[in-house]
Amino acid sequence: MWSNNLNCLKKIVLIMILFFIPCISVLAEEVTGSKPAATFTFTNNIESEFLDKHKTVIKTITENTIAKVRKLMPELAESIHFTVLIINRDLSIVNGMTGRADKPTEIEISFSSIYQGGIDKAIEDSLEFTLFHELHHTVRGWTIYGNKFGPGIDTAAINEGLADTFAEIQAGQAANNYTDAVNYDAWTKEILTLPRNANYGEWMFRHPDGREAIGYRTGSYLIKKAMKNSNKNILELSKMTISDIYELAGY
Numbered sequence: 001m002w003s004n005n006l007n008c009l010k011k012i013v014l015i016m017i018l019f020f021i022p023c024i025s026v027l028a029e030e031v032t033g034s035k036p037a038a039t040f041t042f043t044n045n046i047e048s049e050f051l052d053k054h055k056t057v058i059k060t061i062t063e064n065t066i067a068k069v070r071k072l073m074p075e076l077a078e079s080i081h082f083t084v085l086i087i088n089r090d091l092s093i094v095n096g097m098t099g100r101a102d103k104p105t106e107i108e109i110s111f112s113s114i115y116q117g118g119i120d121k122a123i124e125d126s127l128e129f130t131l132f133h134e135l136h137h138t139v140r141g142w143t144i145y146g147n148k149f150g151p152g153i154d155t156a157a158i159n160e161g162l163a164d165t166f167a168e169i170q171a172g173q174a175a176n177n178y179t180d181a182v183n184y185d186a187w188t189k190e191i192l193t194l195p196r197n198a199n200y201g202e203w204m205f206r207h208p209d210g211r212e213a214i215g216y217r218t219g220s221y222l223i224k225k226a227m228k229n230s231n232k233n234i235l236e237l238s239k240m241t242i243s244d245i246y247e248l249a250g251y
């Protein structure tokens, strides 16, 4: 009789524990307001698709990179949604993938389906770098929506240069595979004489005269020069105005 009662009591306690554990964890989330640091939407294209192993490693690297950036830039949004795409564009010059910071809470990253070595290799070669770069944009306010800056290639060059240099330092790799054997001083002077509405695609990506990524490459040059001249680090520079950074770089 006693034994039966005891067994019955054990069962009741067990049921209560099993019922209350999930309730407690839901309650904890409501109390602390903690959201996941990253959420994801994966979209395949016709020719390639993300396998489960890709999704797992992309999520892990993203969460780890967010944690690293949050230590350096506590202003980072509490939770960021990542739209992850596969596109057909050749992105070998930037190691297989690219990104876009839409809002402080929304980032799009795109893998090239034609990269040598596929998505696995692009993850290895470029994911961490791309994340550092785009996360920097969200903190600096260089986003597609709610952008904190005015138009102009001079502004774009500095903001992209900051993100590229930050990512280079953090990920320990070069931003792109372009040569540095160009006259950056002349390119800077060209950029500084451009009208406010100069063609973004031509100056940031492909110029009709054959030059590529003029704004990005000149921006990185200017940031490194400003750091060297001022002894300020990339985080300090990231809080400065466009004109102050040009001044530190000697312009």
Ligand SMILES: [Zn+2]
Binding pocket: 133, 137, 160, 163
């Ligand atoms: Zn960028």
